[in-house]
Amino acid sequence: MQHELPNSHQSPPEKTRVVYVMSTNYAGSTVLGLILGSHSEAAFLGEPFRILVRDDEGGWRYHNLCSTCRDRDGNRCPVWNRSVVGEMREDANCTYQLMDNAYPEAKFFVDASKDLSWIETALASDSVDARIVHVTKSPQAFAASAVTRFKGNGKQPV
Numbered sequence: 001m002q003h004e005l006p007n008s009h010q011s012p013p014e015k016t017r018v019v020y021v022m023s024t025n026y027a028g029s030t031v032l033g034l035i036l037g038s039h040s041e042a043a044f045l046g047e048p049f050r051i052l053v054r055d056d057e058g059g060w061r062y063h064n065l066c067s068t069c070r071d072r073d074g075n076r077c078p079v080w081n082r083s084v085v086g087e088m089r090e091d092a093n094c095t096y097q098l099m100d101n102a103y104p105e106a107k108f109f110v111d112a113s114k115d116l117s118w119i120e121t122a123l124a125s126d127s128v129d130a131r132i133v134h135v136t137k138s139p140q141a142f143a144a145s146a147v148t149r150f151k152g153n154g155k156q157p158v
Contacts, residue, residue, distance in 0.1 A: 015129040016096040017108035020119050023135035026145050032135055033112040034068075043106040044068065045099060049113035051085055052092055060089075079103070096128065 019036060023029040030046075037044020046068050055061040066077040074082035079102045088095050099109055113119070122128040137145070 015127055016100060017129045017131075018096065018122060019108060019110045019131045019133060020122070021110060021112045021133050021135060022114065022119070023112075024137065024142070025114070026142070026149070027135050027137040029112045029114070029135050032133065033110045036133075037110040041105075041107040042110055043099065043103040043108075044110045045079075045112075047113045048088070048095055048111060049115045049118040051080070051088055093125075 019042075021029045021033045021036070033044050033046070036042060046066060050062040051060075053061040066080040069077050071077035071080060074080065074085055079099070084098050084102065087098060096109065099106075103109070119130070119132070122130050
């Protein structure tokens with residue numbers, strides 16, 4: 001009886017490396033994501049989870065498909081075009097495969113999605129090598145930022 005030895009030269013399939021930048025809103029996750037994504041071996045994806053969020057009527061809640069270029073219709077953005085968004089909305093599990101195709105030179109992705117279930121799914125996946133960066137903002141800085149945002153909108157803070 002012969003036994004085959006495993007081929008030691010075969011390596012397991014390479015996992016997609018993703019750095020998740022977690023924070024509350026207006027804490028600087030987009031700025032940090034852009035900085036990390038500017039690395040020559042990285043690609044900043046913005047908040048891809050937002051593409052999957054539905055409103056109360058069942059329509060798509062967010063229409064800015066790209067948080068970087070603010071493309072609303074999928075005609076201008078070289079990454080979040082209608083085809084990619086459509087495929088992602090059909091099967092969210094293919095998101096990083098789609099991004100591998102869009103950014104073949106990237107060795108890792110930076111994802112600033114703030115939805116914990118999105119990140120939990122990735123952590124449970126065999127195909128994602130995840131790292132998490134948690135950005136915090138002091139309560140004083142958060143309040144000052146809120147006041148500035150409200151003043152810019154012509155509103156009074158609560």
